[in-house]
Amino acid sequence: MKIFYLGFSLIFILLAPVYVFGYQNVTSADTNEVIRLNKEAYKARLSEATQTVRIADKAIKLARKINYPNGIAEAYRIKGIGLGYLYDQVKAFDCYNEALSYFKSVGNKNGTAKVYNNIGNLYRDNDYETALSYFKTGKSLAVSLKDTALLASLNLNIGNVFYRKKQYFDAIAQFAMARKMFEQVHDDANLISCLQNTGVTYYSMGQYDKAKEMLLKANEGAKKFEMNATISSIDLALADVYIAQRKFEDAEKIIREGSSYSLNKKVDYDYKYTTYQLEYKRKNYEKALSYLTNLYQLDSVDYHNYVSNQITILKDKNERDVINKEKALLEEQRKNSNYMFWGALLVAALSIGVIGLLVFNVKRKAETNQRLTELNAEVSRQKDNLDRINHHLEEIIDERTKDLQIKNKKLSEYSSYLSHQIRGPIATLKGLMNLEKEGLVDKQECIKMMNKCVSEIDDKIIDMSDMLHDPDRAGF
Incomplete structure (x- = not known):
């Protein structure tokens, strides 16, 4: 041997x-x-x-x-x-x-540091601590190499993690260092990204004027270098700033511009959500509801969770593959057995993962169906209640209508009675008054006859009052 x-x-x-x-x-x-x-x-x-x-x-x-x-x-x-x-x-x-x-x-330490930076970006939105771990590992290599461009990129990404952790002042400090370094190495593309992220951070801090200033600078630079995807992303942030400042016309204009530069479904989804916020702030609730309904159908939370799980699985797979390759260089004779062992382990891990996903999907589907059943039952119950209320309202309306018809009839009879019964004594009174003025009747006799007319009118009025308030009396 x-x-x-x-x-x-x-x-x-x-x-x-x-x-x-x-x-x-x-x-x-x-x-x-x-x-x-x-x-x-x-x-x-x-x-x-x-x-x-x-x-x-x-x-x-x-x-x-x-x-x-x-x-x-x-x-x-x-x-x-x-x-x-x-x-x-x-x-x-x-x-x-x-x-x-x-x-x-x-x-190649420089290339290794760059890859750590790139992998950190994959974890940036899902696992902050893992992302920071990759960024700091890359940064230590970049410091030893004195690579300003790489250090700038790592500072930018560390700032992005601080932003997501809501450590806004730390994020601003990281972005400021990154901007100076990008200016030194004349990296315009990353300088634009740095300006954009600084503007987004100021927006989250409620400093809308500073946010707008940074984002407009970034927008100008992105257009200069025809960075379509970046323009779309910057315009999305600008739209949020304009909405917060209640500058709805500016927001609508920037949304139209940004949407025209959109290159993927994720950004299209974000623009639909921003448009919903705009219409809601404008109190155009019907349009806002239509956008919100569309957003609900496009919701991709499950997809992001699935991708996160797949990243974890593939990370383990690739780490094992790297170990196998390193061992293969030193122990060529054991290569086949190692590949078989790790291959079987990988298949088992993937099988467990697939089974877990299937179980999760089945349970979620069952919960969703149960919830839909409950909602349908609730809708049916509410419909039955509305039907009963509507039926009761119809009965009340019928009763009120009949009562009004009876009262209208009595009022009509009252009017007729007033016309025929009261008008006669009043005409007599007027005649007596004229006779007395002309001296054609004795004054005492006139007063006596007038008292009789007044008594007759009073009797008629009492009789009419009784008839109006007595429901058993059919008419006058």
């Missing part, structure tokens, strides 16, 4: 110079092309992420062909960035782990 290893080592030493010489001859013509493709792919990430993935795949293929590990690693890293902008975190995580494996194999 010792002789075998000694012979293997001797062959390796003899062939290594030949391999290196051949490698240099092959890559001298193509490494620059790989580098160019990677730069082109990275540049396209903000405006056309699908282009980033396509060009990165081309770079991977060429780098593999010429056996250029750093080029392969960087192409995988940039592909992961493109997939991240396309919200495909699962595949992005897989690409980052491939990049990490290649960078470590050639001792």
